[in-house]
Amino acid sequence: MKDGPDIARIANLIGDPGRANMLAALMSGKALTAGELASEAGIRGQTASGHLTRLEEGGLIQRDRQGRHHYFRLADGDVAQVLEALMGLAAKNGQLRTRTGPRDPELRHARVCYNHLAGNLGVLLYDGLKARGVLVGEGDDIALSDAGRAEMAALGIDLSAKSRSPECKSCLDWSARRSHLAGRLGRGILDHMFAQGWASRPEGTRIVRFTGLGEAAFRKAFNF
Known part of the structure; x- marks a missing residue:
């Protein structure tokens, strides 16, 4: 070309x-x-x-x-999104660097993708927000509805800070091969999770590990 x-x-x-x-x-x-x-x-x-x-x-x-x-x-997040998509393509075609092990199920369940939540829980969160009308639109053209903005504000998720990052953005999940939520809202939700003590990150890994009651509290707060 x-x-x-x-x-x-x-x-x-x-x-x-x-x-x-x-x-x-x-x-x-x-x-x-x-x-x-x-x-x-x-x-x-x-x-x-x-x-x-x-x-x-x-x-x-x-x-x-x-x-x-x-x-x-x-x-920036654009680089992370390209890398996540390449990881998905590699996984789809069987190009894995190591055999699956104890960490693999945890990575697939919940992990950090740059600055937002990925894995099965990230996909379920994204699907749930769309199903309830918190997010509207498709693909890269997604946005918070008025009701969704009020709901996030009630949870204490502040999106008012100026940033070059879009407020909402979909990101293709490498393990689920479906979309999860990126952008300032994705980052705000991840930060909120950690601030509430629902989950933590083991040192030296991308895994997001929930406490015994943390995952239930997370699901209840975001209604999915």
Whole structure:
């Protein structure tokens, strides 16, 4: 293709195994150091530094500086959405890096996708909000209804902060291969879950693990 966006360059950046592993690690939404990302990718620090420079120049990650320390995070939610979709395509075609194990069912049940809830619970939440008319529209063209906005406000989810991120956005879930909720509302709901103590994240993983009563409280609060 001679005209239009250069998808080959982006595909090349993501396609290297070391870079792909580092990008996958950043799907947790946390900022990580070069050393932590090198460990995730199983490569030497010098090699990781070169990969991170290429990813930064390609606009896929951003660097945060705090004194002498440098931290890296995904550039934005659009990058996370592309990675989640690629994970789904890989899973659909049987391209799995490891055998399933104890963590696999937990990841499929509930996990963090950059800054919002994914997995089976994320899909059920999205479907429930649409069924009740909290969300209206289809695909990427979804929005909060007036009643839905009032409901979120009553729960204490503040969406008034200015942001380049859309208020509501669908994101294709890699494990369920159906949509879950992203955007500022998705982030607000995830933050609300943690603030209420319904769930937590085990260190070093994307898993969202609910307490004994937490999942029931979460489902009741959002009525799904």
